[in-house]
Amino acid sequence: MIDDVDEWRVFFTRRGLPMPRTADPLLEVFGDLDEWLDEHDVLERAPFLIDPLGRYDVDLNRYFRTTMSVEPANTQAAAAYDLKKFLAFLWEGRGRRSWKDATEEDRAAYKQWRLVDPRGPRVELTTWDREVATVNAFYRWAVRQKFAQRNPFVQRESRSQDVRGRGRGETPAEASHQGSANRVEWFPASDYRRWRDVGVRGFTVTGLPDASFRGRLGARNATYADLMIRTGLRLSEQTSLSMFELPEVRPRTAFARTWLPHAIAKGGSARHIYIPNSGLKDVWDYVEMERAEAVERAQAAGAYEQIRDPLVVSDRARPYVVIGGERVNVSKLDDLERCRLLVETADGLEPAALWLNEFGLPSDPDGWTEVFKNANKRCARLDVELRAHAHLLRHSFAVITLEQLQRGHIKELAEMNPAQRRTYQMVFGDPLNWVRMRLGHKSITTTQIYLHTLQELEMETRMALIPDDWEPVGVHPEDLDEQAVAEAHDG
DSSP states (O other), rough: OOTTTOOOOEOOOOSOOOOOOOOHHHHHHHOEEEEEEEEOOOOTTTTEEEEETTBHHHHHHHHEEEEEEEEEHHHHHHHHHHHHHHHHHHHHHHTTTTGGOOOOOHHHHHHHHHHOOOTSSSHHHHHHHHHHHHHHHHHHHHTTTTTTSSSSSEEEEEEEEEETTTSEEETTTTTSSOHHHHHHHHOHHHHHHHHIIIIOOOOOOOBOOOOOOSSSSHHHHHHHHHHHHHOOOOOOHHHHGGGOOOOOOOOTTTOOOOOEEEETGGOOOOEEEEEEHHHHHHHHHIIIIIHHHHHOOOOOHHOOGGGGEEEEEOOSSSEEEEEETTTEGGGGOOOOHTTEEEEEEEEEEEOSSSSBBBBSSSOOOOHHHHHHHHHHHHHTTTTTOOOOOOOOOHHHHHHHHHHHHHHHHHHHTTOOOOHHHHHHHHHOOHHHHHHHHHTOOOOOHHTTHHHHHHHHHHHHHHTTTSSSSSTTOOOOOGGGGHHHHHHHHHH
């Protein structure tokens, strides 16, 4: 039990915690906490929920230990927080009702509270649709496991086939399907550079270094943002990169190609990543300067010898570690294992992670989220009306890249006859599909939202050609009425 708890809370599993010094006999039931976690296959950073009375519901949290355990850490966390909102509503607004007894009436009341109640949060439809999908998935699992008798979310037949093409499945009828599915926030290159220079680098609005800027690691942070907008990597993917995925700069080439392993690609979307040479040079500058200095300080402090259960690569040319007596290539390690991945060097141990914090330890997604937030706050203070988040940079990569590919594609096809066009498309494919592969989308349907953005761009360009007024050249406003009368009389 946990005292003084008055709300549902989300916690994340951690190993290596010190045991409390107490004679409480309840602790004897658990024995060694890490052993218990291992026996029950509970992974590091796995979320779990505690109810307002401080109780751990075994049936409820089994969802995160089983079905959700194969999902990326950020997906698991998002699901936990979305589910917490529904459970909190049942507790606070429906008389402490158990999730196992939730009804369609509870779901309807929850919808009213989330969307239209003046006392409620009145969330966006896109947020509501995500929450519905999350809680519905949980209840479908709970009903299959016989933990709940019914799913409070009414189902309807899906309009599309399931992922295996086996016919139509079911989808929650409560989803609005009216959210801004085609709305994509993105930065043109000029806006991105302005946001980066002012918010991340700490420049003034005139483009000069700001002596009052106290931000740390500005060059590193700008390099990280540049890599993201030039590759379309997700925050979790880019943060998990190791030195083994960083390619060398190749002279006389525009791009260097590297492989994003299955273990750190969201949804297992392993794929090739193309890094522009200009951006790659900046990454290597960071590696040889800021990163090297952070590693040197950490080595002097003995930080790497204190890492619990380290995974050590003894030979850079043969990147594997030994786990349970078996050799495992570093490409098979997930993001959590990579935080413990070290490389033996002539100067001692060094992290394999590409992106390190100021203490020389692997950075984490939460830290990079703070970098974006701090940059946005600085822009707001200086009246620069630009805000960015990691996914906005990913969207920017998609929109800009697709636009460039479409232009080149159309230009090439315009100069060919029909037979040549067919051959060209067979060899070089569709620009939209190329962007899909770079983003790691499983379905081309997901990538098509960027086509809508390009259509909007085209329409904005056309509308920009329309004059602000519709007055004929050389005609003054005061003459319009007399001229209109005359033209009507002549007609």
